[in-house]
Amino acid sequence: MQIHQTIAALRVARAKAGRVALVPTMGNLHEGHIALMTQARAHADQVIATIFVNRLQFHPGEDFEKYPRTFADDCAKLEAAGVEHLFAPDEAEMYPQPQGYHVEPPPDQAGVLDGEFRPGHFRGVATVVMKLFQIAQADVALFGKKDYQQLMVIRNMVREFNLPLEIVPGETVRAADGLALSSRNGYLSVDERAEAPRLYRVLTELAAAVRQGARNYAELEARAMNTLSSKGWAPDYVALRKMHDLQSPSAHDSGLVVLAAARLGSTRLIDNLEV
Numbered sequence: 223m224q225i226h227q228t229i230a231a232l233r234v235a236r237a238k239a240g241r242v243a244l245v246p247t248m249g250n251l252h253e254g255h256i257a258l259m260t261q262a263r264a265h266a267d268q269v270i271a272t273i274f275v276n277r278l279q280f281h282p283g284e285d286f287e288k289y290p291r292t293f294a295d296d297c298a299k300l301e302a303a304g305v306e307h308l309f310a311p312d313e314a315e316m317y318p319q320p321q322g323y324h325v326e327p328p329p330d331q332a333g334v335l336d337g338e339f340r341p342g343h344f345r346g347v348a349t350v351v352m353k354l355f356q357i358a359q360a361d362v363a364l365f366g367k368k369d370y371q372q373l374m375v376i377r378n379m380v381r382e383f384n385l386p387l388e389i390v391p392g393e394t395v396r397a398a399d400g401l402a403l404s405s406r407n408g409y410l411s412v413d414e415r416a417e418a419p420r421l422y423r424v425l426t427e428l429a430a431a432v433r434q435g436a437r438n439y440a441e442l443e444a445r446a447m448n449t450l451s452s453k454g455w456a457p458d459y460v461a462l463r464k465m466h467d468l469q470s471p472s473a474h475d476s477g478l479v480v481l482a483a484a485r486l487g488s489t490r491l492i493d494n495l496e497v
């Protein structure tokens with residue numbers, strides 16, 4: 223695998239790479255990321271993974287400083303997955319001066335759900351992803367459904383800016399007990415890790431109720447939040463939304479997804495399930 227730390231070096235390699243699939247990450251790679259790399263291979267001649275912990279998408283007080291940085295391990299995993307190129311710039315390469323121009327996703331997409339609890343997060347994500355797209359000039363880019371709202375924001379950005387690449391979603395990869403794989407799972411204590419799969423169970427139960435015909439969405443959401451609270455979680459939201467725009471559904475809408483974010487101890491976990 224070739225490791226490129228500069229935009230110039232990546233561009234030289236990209237020019238010779240044929241059809242390219244891009245998989246942006248912040249590192250600390252797990253099986254969910256590796257599944258995206260494997261999926262990417264089916265779409266392109268060469269795969270470019272990126273590792274960059276993007277300060278712009280963390281707001282003050284979040285875990286930017288302590289976000290796990292495991293570069294050597296990540297490189298070994300990418301090598302084993304057969305990835306051809308890793309773009310791993312430092313902050314000076316990505317932001318040689320403070321970023322003055324930003325991609326501002328509309329508030330109905332980026333100010334709800336996670337955006338409500340993490341102000342500016344999706345602006346930071348959209349801005350760095352736009353930069354990565356301009357740098358890598360990929361034909362296709364892959365993003366996991368675990369970050370469902372992020373996927374929607376990026377898809378809409380690509381459509382509205384007429385960017386010449388295809389966005390391909392990857393399914394969420396889960397541990398045997400149902401917990402969605404996430405770099406932040408590493409923050410959990412042993413007891414918290416044992417409790418963490420409850421988030422997925424709560425979503426599964428809510429989705430099952432909707433599939434069986436329940437339409438009392440507000441009540442179902444409140445019940446799910448109460449279950450989490452009663453087990454020591456601090457839920458930010460459990461919300462049923464329409465898959466395509468993440469707006470609230472009416473009783474006859476189909477194509478729903480239930481999304482949740484909740485804090486367990488000091489770790490904030492998110493998950494979702496298509497209904």
Ligand code: PAF
Binds near residue numbers: 274279350351369
């Ligand atoms: O999902 C992530 O890891 C990040 O939000 C991304 C897409 C790499 C942008 O920094």
